[in-house]
Amino acid sequence: MADTAAENLTDGFHLIIDALKLNDLTTIYGVPGIPITDFGRIAQAEGMRVLSFRHEQHAGYAAAIAGYLTKKPGICLTVSAPGFLNGLTALAHATTNCFPMILISGSSEREVVDLQQGDYEEMDQLAIAKPLCKAAFRVLHAQDIGIGIARAIRAAVSGRPGGVYLDLPAKLFGQVMDADAGARSLVKVIDPAPRQIPAPDSIARAIDLLKGAKRPLIIFGKGAAYAQADDDIRTLVEKSGIPYLPMSMAKGLLPDTHPQSAGPARSLVLKEADVVVMIGARLNWLLSHGKGKTWGDKPKSFIQIDIEPKEMDSNVEIAAPVVGDIGSCVTALLDAMGDNWKAPPAEWTDAITAKVESNVAKMAPRLQNNNVPMDYHGALGSLKTIIRERPDVILVNEGANTLDFARSIIDMYQPRKRLDVGTWGVMGIGMGQAIGAAVETGKPVLAIEGDSAFGFSGMEIETICRYNLPICVVVFNNNGIYRGTDVNPTGGSDVAPTVFVKDARYDKMMEAFGGVGVYATSPDDLSRAVNEALNSGKPTLINAVIDENAGTESGRIGNLNPQSVVSKK
Ligand code: ADP
Ligand code: TPW
Numbered sequence: 338m339a340d341t342a343a344e345n346l347t348d349g350f351h352l353i354i355d356a357l358k359l360n361d362l363t364t365i366y367g368v369p370g371i372p373i374t375d376f377g378r379i380a381q382a383e384g385m386r387v388l389s390f391r392h393e394q395h396a397g398y399a400a401a402i403a404g405y406l407t408k409k410p411g412i413c414l415t416v417s418a419p420g421f422l423n424g425l426t427a428l429a430h431a432t433t434n435c436f437p438m439i440l441i442s443g444s445s446e447r448e449v450v451d452l453q454q455g456d457y458e459e460m461d462q463l464a465i466a467k468p469l470c471k472a473a474f475r476v477l478h479a480q481d482i483g484i485g486i487a488r489a490i491r492a493a494v495s496g497r498p499g500g501v502y503l504d505l506p507a508k509l510f511g512q513v514m515d516a517d518a519g520a521r522s523l524v525k526v527i528d529p530a531p532r533q534i535p536a537p538d539s540i541a542r543a544i545d546l547l548k549g550a551k552r553p554l555i556i557f558g559k560g561a562a563y564a565q566a567d568d569d570i571r572t573l574v575e576k577s578g579i580p581y582l583p584m585s586m587a588k589g590l591l592p593d594t595h596p597q598s599a600g601p602a603r604s605l606v607l608k609e610a611d612v613v614v615m616i617g618a619r620l621n622w623l624l625s626h627g628k629g630k631t632w633g634d635k636p637k638s639f640i641q642i643d644i645e646p647k648e649m650d651s652n653v654e655i656a657a658p659v660v661g662d663i664g665s666c667v668t669a670l671l672d673a674m675g676d677n678w679k680a681p682p683a684e685w686t687d688a689i690t691a692k693v694e695s696n697v698a699k700m701a702p703r704l705q706n707n708n709v710p711m712d713y714h715g716a717l718g719s720l721k722t723i724i725r726e727r728p729d730v731i732l733v734n735e736g737a738n739t740l741d742f743a744r745s746i747i748d749m750y751q752p753r754k755r756l757d758v759g760t761w762g763v764m765g766i767g768m769g770q771a772i773g774a775a776v777e778t779g780k781p782v783l784a785i786e787g788d789s790a791f792g793f794s795g796m797e798i799e800t801i802c803r804y805n806l807p808i809c810v811v812v813f814n815n816n817g818i819y820r821g822t823d824v825n826p827t828g829g830s831d832v833a834p835t836v837f838v839k840d841a842r843y844d845k846m847m848e849a850f851g852g853v854g855v856y857a858t859s860p861d862d863l864s865r866a867v868n869e870a871l872n873s874g875k876p877t878l879i880n881a882v883i884d885e886n887a888g889t890e891s892g893r894i895g896n897l898n899p900q901s902v903v904s905k906k
């Protein structure tokens with residue numbers, strides 16, 4: 338009798354799992370503990386992929402990048418208060434970068450939390466999450482789980498994607514209900530990110546502006562890569578003949594070696610362009626807010642394609658706002674261009690080509706150097722060749738000099754292959770992103786990491802080894818942040834704040850978990866080791882010894898540092 342009764346019942350644990358699976362969400366990134374340990378176990382038993390991390394922030398970064406790569410919300414699962422807060426950084430990062438993600442955290446009893454009576458890991462998580470994400474929901478009753486998860490999915494992926502917080506109090510998991518009624522309460526979200534067709538007059542306005550342009554430019558951001566409208570975007574570029582500039586994570590949307598790529602002529606095109614078409618990129622700090630010296634101190638006419646209407650005029654006037662999803666907007670532009678579109682004046686495109694060629698030629702010999710210890714150019718020159726030969730490898734990249742040099746030196750050839758620090762320039766995304774990318778795509782991952790950047794998530798190499806993921810981590814070891822050469826001006830025994838232990842052996846950390854560790858001092862060593870790692874698919878960490886003098890303060894953005902007028906000893 339008892340068995341029959343159990344067969345007709347379901348509970349919170351199973352309803353959450355069934356609701357996620359019904360919506361094709363089958364991977365969970367998280368850290369176990371009260372009250373979600375059994376949830377993880379049951380989810381695994383029910384066929385979900387449940388990946389345990391060593392810290393929730395990295396599980397969260399994995400979920401965030403899973404969202405970016407798949408257009409489905411990545412799921413991160415944490416315990417209450419401290420676990421939730423660790424995951425929250427990643428949720429805020431997902432929201433800032435417009436990646437769909439759902440942070441699901443267990444929470445303690447409402448009655449106790451609301452009276453602030455000091456429950457185990459007590460915190461009013463919903464209130465704290467709210468300002469840091471797109472939407473936040475709490476489910477109190479088992480019969481509302483289906484709706485709660487449906488709302489979370491829709492909020493994450495519709496319109497401008499972002500992070501969603503879902504609060505699940507401990508009591509919910511054990512709540513029991515009739516199995517049939519439970520099954521009926523689940524919701525399969527229909528068309529979670531509906532197309533948003535741009536208004537025809539907004540397209541006409543954009544086309545008019547573009548027709549009058551003498552020096553047009555297209556800028557792609559990671560929103561364009563996220564949209565997965567790759568073929569139409571390529572057609573737009575080639576049919577229009579307009580040069581384009583990819584933002585960091587949009588590199589590879591079209592190959593960086595495409596004849597219309599203005600990447601190596603960035604300064605020239607930003608200064609000189611008259612009409613600029615922004616596609617899934619914001620005019621934030623990464624583009625000097627659309628004004629000032631970077632833009633030649635000249636006003637530009639902007640056409641901006643974005644799904645978020647509020648993005649228009651955020652920094653400068655947008656002459657032709659086009660609000661809609663990128664796929665629909667690009668198709669509408671293509672239709673409106675007709676068959677007799679005139680390419681931009683050759684004077685403009687020839688000047689860009691000449692600049693690109695001369696900058697590429699200037700850089701080439703520096704990338705060939707085989708110096709020991711390595712400088713950034715020598716080391717990255719060898720990695721550039723590897724990505725050219727293996728364009729389907731996913732590149733993860735963080736650091737300061739390690740980030741800026743790798744971005745400009747390594748050409749990308751396929752969409753969504755370059756994953757990096759994003760809108761915040763956050764350190765610590767490395768191992769989480771590498772794991773998320775490897776799990777979601779099954780492709781090999783090459784993570785190029787500053788030694789400081791790597792340290793933020795370094796313990797996750799155990800996770801990489803545990804799941805035997807095809808990830809090759811290269812630590813650019815210059816003994817510190819920006820450089821390893823700073824000294825304590827007082828002569829005291831503490832080293833300078835930017836300096837680490839000299840000649841640390843990060844490769845031995847990887848060996849401790851059964852992975853392959855390599856100590857590389859020359860570009861040839863490095864190249865050999867990376868190729869071996871990518872061929873074998875074995876978790877590998879290469880400690881690449883970089884000249885500690887080679888870097889500059891804050892890489893390319895040293896100008897953002899405030900300066901003391903009182904003293905610089
Ligand atoms: P980047 O840092 O590469 O310049 P941003 O993150 O600043 O890119 O900008 C991405 C933009 O793309 C955001 O404004 C976001 O609203 C927009 N976006 C994301 N997905 C879509 C989509 N499917 N259609 C239209 N716009 C989108
Ligand atoms: C979460 C500030 C920006 S870059 C960086 C830090 C600490 C490390 C640079 O050193 P690294 O690279 O990685 O060794 P390299 O090649 O120049 O030596 N905390 C967070 N995010 C940021 N951005 C910082 C601190 C920072």
Ligand code: MG
Binds near residue numbers: 815817818819
């Ligand atoms: Mg460093």
